[in-house]
Amino acid sequence: MNIQEMILALQKHWSEQNCIIMQAYDVEKGAGTMSPMTLLRSLGPEPWNVAYVEPSRRPDDGRYGENPNRLYQHHQFQVIMKPSPDNIQELYLESLKKLGIDPLKHDIRFVEDNWENPTLGAAGLGWEVWLDGMEITQFTYFQQIGGLEASPVAVELTYGIERLASYIQDKDNVFDLEWTDEVTVHDIFFQPELEHSTYTFEESNTDMLFQLFTMYEQEAKSAMEKGLVFPAYDYVLKCSHTFNLLDAKGVISVTERTGYISRMRNLARSIAKAYVDGREKLGFPMLKEEK
């Protein structure tokens, strides 16, 4: 099964479970969780079921396309269901079958793993799902987001697409993976990997990035002052990516690091709160539709 077929199979499966099939969010981010489709929509009482592929950029993991396992940009298949269904584990295991993974032929386990993202003031409990000893999915019941208690609780499934594909296609090197039968990951992503790594570690304009961080932060604050939650959140994402670029280049000391993270966390918190308040003012419209 090539990656494209995997994605289509997952989309079909989760679409059948009444998930909205969303497209990737177009601001750089380190994880699918950071998409507003997850982070903001998981808050508040309104039901929300969604699935999407998210390209995740982690500048620090860039390896000039030389490492068989690490990438500047990898892909996650993200599922959010709120409230968490009682049969969510079964639904998830069904999805593995759709990817051709016969559980009787493998060893599938749920191994405790508690997740935390300090930048977003988010935390959850759950597992990493092991397939014959390999972590293929992060399975999390959100407990807190943006510093707010998650209630009802949303469940998040994050499949590591390249990881899963390397197993399904039995390839040792991520660049050998087939995206389609004719096109490999190498064909599509090798050049960007190399160039992004070069840019991140050698060529990026540090002064400009520091300035951008401050400007994005300022813009997020201004947008918030005008009650514009979604634009403010976009600027927090931009802050986060800019910070990741600076951090990967090693120009942020450990001391400063804590400072930057708490600046972003404070913004995320105020945005989360404003989002829920705003939805409440609207009378939680999606809750009404449900009834």
Next chain:
Amino acid sequence: MAKDVIYEIGLEELPARFIDDAEKQLAEKTEVWLKELRISYDSIISFSTPRRLAVLIKEVSEEQTTIEEEAKGPAEKIAKDADGNWTKAAIGFTKGQGKTVDDIFTKEIKGTTYIFVKKRIEGKSSIDLLPDFKVIIESIQFGKNMRWATQTLRYARPIRWLTALYGEEVIPFEVAGVKTGNVTYGHRFLGKKIILKNPGEYQSSLFENYVVADSKEREGLILEGIKQLEEKEGYQIPIDQELLNEVRNLVEFPTVFAGSFEERFLQLPSEVLITSMKEHQRYFPVRAIDGELLPYFVGVRNGNSYALDTVIKGNEKVLHARLSDAQFFYEEDQKQPINHYIKKLERVVFQEKLGTISEKVKRVVNITEQLTKELNMDTEDAAHAVRSAEVCKFDLMTNMVNEFTELQGIIGEKYALRYGEDQTVAKAIREHYLPKQANGNLPQSVAGSIVSIADKLDTIVGCISVGLTPTGSQDPYGLRRQATGILRILKDRQWNISIEKLLDITESLYVTLDIEQGNREQVTKELQEFFKLRAAYLLKEMTIEQDVIQAVLSKEIGLIGYSQAKAGCLSEKRNDDKFKFVQEALVRILNLANKTNQTKIDPSYFETASEKALYEKFQTVSMKYKEAVQSKDAPQALAILSELAESIHEFFEKNMVMAENEELRNNRLSLVNNIAQLIMDYADLTDIEWKQTF
């Protein structure tokens, strides 16, 4: 007729580390609960797997035990009127108990006679009481709880089914929206939904559906599988009990398998291999009979042996990827000289207010240099210690430690040897992190011990200087553990250097530092108090009494080993009748001391023979005492002080210290003060609660 009862909580996979304790709680709480309910039974058997916690209660009686109680009523004088007839109070009481006045009998309690009736509490049907088990389920404590969906219950993981049977009958109740039934589930993939006909079939029905419900039985199966592999392949597979406990709680039906990795990975440091296998993948490493690591590993599958080859291949692939990464880091790391990493430390902050790790290392080197001088170490030992201090943190900057943080120091030792550092230095890099826990192993090498002390001293003095003193349960930098570590090393080494001297050396470094610090005097006091508490803790661990600890540490901690020896002596003398005579004399001196600050003794003012005798005794005792202190002989020092006792008693008997004549008085007070000072050097004996019989 008595019937068996089964309660099973079906859960999404519980964290392995919670399972044993949860099963134990369930069994214990069930026992207490049944006792309180007065429901008799034959035995309680508990079970646990990642997906279930259960208790099987054998032979549960149909009813609660019926009991007879004596219900106490009013006093007889209230219950009867002057004519000896029952009063309203008595009638009301009997009615309230469902009895009549004919049932009354009397009993005397503390001189007053009360009326009583015998009351029979009929046992209720068990089936009506068994639903209360809900409370037991909700009361199990886990290390970490969560919420799910719209439920308000906080539990380790979501509850998915509840099985509760009394004989064939379902015990009806509901927890977190889940209703009880007679259904349980087998292994997630190999098993089926099971309709449980009666509790007695619980274990066997699950086994038919690939669930070994008894965790000890799973452990036995794993051990058996491992033993077979050992015999068949000639392996030696050391059993790490902690890993075994975790692995048995990650599976419902264990199947042991062996996989292999490429032999070239064996050149990696064995700690890297073992960490990858044990910590990351939960495999058992495999050794040859001679103890050498072999390129194999042993894992445990949650399932049977069907398609086991696929599972083995998958696991091998994962380990291969991990070890390839490690190999890559290992090779990358070796491309740079040691100085490359030392230089990199300049960019890493140790603590916001305390600067970079590089700056910390410079201080550690400085402290180490001074320690080697204080301890009169020979040139070679000193040079090794200083070199160890210079390089002690370099491995923090390697890829390997970045990936395997738990291997800090261990990787440092390995790499240092490759860089051609002296063996002593390499070992000290690893050992300077010791002891890792309050009672952990101490460094074995001199260099490791010195750098360990220097590194910890710097952290403690640094943190407390900038106001990061631990409070209550908050000790994020582990300062308490580190202070205890310093004391333990000093004691173990019997090094002739006091805590006060060490603090002095370290603090004098901080005085010149360009960082924002608290008031120096205040900080010094805080540091001394901090260490005193740690020293007290250490002495308390040795079962020294609190008052003795306080007496010994009242002046200073000094040499911890010597202070401990003094405490040991006093702890013994505290209950020794023969010491009463001495103790009274010395304490009397201490009680009288400090009435004035006179210390100047002029022998020409002495009037009586007894005060002259005390003065002379004091002079000889002083000399001998100093010698005993020099040789750190705590019992001898105390014995010498004891020699004063007779002269002291005589002195107080025959002299008025507070004489009218001022010069005479001051001279006597000076004598007392001088002796007191000598005693206080040993300990403040007034702090001790003497336990001799009087």
